[in-house]
Amino acid sequence: MLTSLYIKNYALIDELNVQFNNGLTIITGETGAGKSILLGGLSLVLGKRADLSQVKDNDEKCIIEASFDIANYNLRPLFSELDLDYEVQTIIRREILPSGKSRAFVNDTPATLESLTELSSYLIDIHSQHQTQQLIENDYQFRVIDALANTKENLELFSTKLLAYKALQKALQVLIESRAELIKEYDYNLFLMNELNEIKLESINLEDLEEQYEQLNNVEVIGEKLANAKAILSLEEQGVIDQLNTLKQELNKISGFGKAYEAIAERIASVHIELDDLLVELDDLEDVLSTDPQELERINSKLQIINNLFQKHSVSQIEDLISIKNDLESKVSDTEGLDDAIKEKENEISNLKNELDKIALEISKKRKAVLPTLTQKLEKVLSDLGMPNAKFKIELKEVDRFLPNGKDSLQFLFMANKGSSYNELKKSASGGELSRIMLAIKSILSEYIQLPSIMFDEIDTGVSGEISNKMGDIMKQMSSRMQVFSITHLPQIAAKGNSHFKVFKIDTDNTTQTQLKRLGEEERIVEIAQMLGGVDITESAMAHAKQLLN
Incomplete structure (x- = not known):
């Protein structure tokens, strides 16, 4: 208060x-x-x-x-x-x-x-003639009926589930639109994905592949250079190994004359051993060296495919291609799984719709149950307020869609006088009549809910x-x-x-x-007497004022 x-x-x-x-x-x-x-x-x-x-x-x-x-x-x-x-x-x-x-x-x-x-x-509710216009608004009429019908908990549950229902509908629409967009790209994404899967990117070591290509592509040059190297090392009398052997023999002869000569001799011996090993390795490399045009063509083709993929996807690393492939696989999978997701969302919507229908039906039943009481009370109060022939017909009909407060449409139909026909309040009630109807409604509401x-x-x-x-x-x-x-x-x-x-x-x-x-008490008598008879207060006005107050 x-x-x-x-x-x-x-x-x-x-x-x-x-x-x-x-x-x-x-x-x-x-x-x-x-x-x-x-x-x-x-x-x-x-x-x-x-x-x-x-x-x-x-x-x-x-x-x-x-x-x-x-x-x-x-x-x-x-x-x-x-x-x-x-x-x-x-x-x-x-x-x-x-x-x-x-x-x-x-x-x-x-x-x-x-x-x-x-x-x-x-x-606080300041009620003026202007506010009386609320009475002809559908939302206010529903609030009146729902107050009497005690549908607050039903309406709160309905509102919560309606929000969830609308959110699901929105999510479904997003899925449908996403599917439409993804379907447009699906074939192309599937082609790109298969193209990348076909080359088995995870098993490719680009550096090794390029090295194999260089070896096979230059096998004759490699063979020639290996043969030359072997000749330089092993040519009789002129080869590096023969000359190094002679050098070793000469130094061995003086190695006993001091540590410095011994160290030099040992170093020459070590070099001699290393060159012998190099000669063996050159023999091995020459033995395994062979021409393989088919393998060369296979590797060249694979490198060409890789380079084409680099160019197509604007990258330069195998890892980048793998990342692109994974992304494409995700898009393709999403497209293929959207039908299931859409069906699942549709089932959720259908189940929630059934729940909303049940709640809306319960709300409607409660509303219909109080309509006779509300009509009777309204007509009784209006009769006391000088409208003995005022009649109400409150029509509640189910609609085929969810409204914010259920599935009912509502009409307050009013007839002020005998012989006239029922019509909407805004068309059939005057401003003074609306004021009395609003007073009647407020008085009835105060019996059911805590008004401000x-x-x-x-x-x-x-x-x-x-x-x-x-x-x-x-x-x-x-x-x-x-x-x-x-x-x-x-x-x-x-x-x-x-x-x-x-x-x-x-x-x-x-x-x-x-x-x-x-x-105060006396001042109030004077005020009411003035309201009765004007500024010049008469004894009869004073007496009437006291009578009213008593």
């Missing part, structure tokens, strides 16, 4: 600080006294955008602060979701700076207007006499379950209040100020 409201430097208000109680609070005042200013200030803490023109003194900041007791509202999850500090006594504060910028705070935590708007919808504090802003316009008395009774009954405010010009309604405030203007120092005052 709204426990207090503080307004400073707003419109015609210098400073205002007022405390509110539970029950039915009445606000009265002459036309132009500033009731709309009061509502405008309250609207700012409810998330309305600020306007510098609303500031009374542009050199000072404007402050509007409202305190709410939310102990029974179960709003901890919402505060957490909005990243706001939860307090049982929650304070919402708006400031409009001289620069024109505005700031919002919830329990001293900075808040966005979006957060403020969402939070405030759970705290509600402020009726001259909902009684165009109403008088006994009807206004009934309207006041309805507000009084509602106030036993919730906090109700009524801005009214009717004394019959004003007399029903638990507390009564008066909005008025005063002129001081060439300025006009709007003020709000809680009326």
Whole structure:
């Protein structure tokens, strides 16, 4: 409930600080006294955008602060979701700076207007003739029925599964589109993959292959050079080995004359051994050397294929070709596996659709079950409000698609007078009738769910006499379950209040100020008497006022 409201430097208000109680609070005042200013200030803490023109003194900041007791509202999850500090006594504060910028705070935590708007919808409902237009909106009509039908848990489950259902549908569409794209490339990717698989890249050592090619391609030159090398080493008398042998013999003769000669002789002997080994290796290389045109052609062809693949794929390493091959295998596999993935996704969608159908059916059953009660209650309240012939026909029909709140279409059909035909509310109900219907609906809703504090802003316009008395009774009954405010010009309604405030203007120092005052018992009698008979209060008006209050 709204426990207090503080307004400073707003419109015609210098400073205002007022405390509110539970029950039915009445606000009265002459036309132009500033009731709309009061509502405008309250609207700012409810998330309305600020306007510098609303500031009374542009050199000072404007402050509007409202305190709410939310102990029974179960709003901890919402505060957490909005990243706001939860307090049982929650304070919402708006400031409009001289620069024109505005700031919002919830329990001293900075808040966005979006957060403020969402939070405030759970705290107070300012009901004006303009808001009555909600009644003709399908979403609001569903909220009324669902409140009576107690479908909250069903709707939450339906909403969760509907989100999952839509996500699956989106994922399926992505798979289908991916398959269409991959199919276009499938044949080409398969060709490239097979081409790379055919050459067995993992078994290729490019360096060895190139060496084999060079050897086979130059076998005659290699043979010639090997023969020349052998001749240089082994030619009799002129060969390196023969000459080295003679050198060794000469040095051996002096090796005993000193360590230096012995070392030289040993080194010559070592070289002699190494050259003998080299000669043996040259013999071996010459023995295995052979021409093999077919092998040469095979290796040359393989190298040509590899070089062509390097060029085709713009790489220069076997490892790069292997990576490309693996990627192609993945794409081909993905294409071949998409049919299974699509079928699996379709099965998931089908199963979830069946679940949604069951939940939607349960929601529909609950809704249909409360329609007679809602219709009966509405017609009863409207009869009390001077519309004895008002009749409702609420039609609920199943549609073949999922809506955000089930699978029902809804029509509120209304007939105001006997002999007329049922028609949509927006076509068959006047503005005054819509106001009474909305009051009836709010009163019925308050029996089923915890509504926020509600402020009726001259909902009684165009109403008088006994009807206004009934309207006041309805507000009084509602106030036993919730906090109700009524801005009214009717004394019959004003007399029903638990507390009564008066909005008025005063002129001081060439300025006009709007003020709000809680009326005492005697002041209240005078105010109601003035509402009955005007400024000049008669004894009969005073007596009538006392009678209404009693």
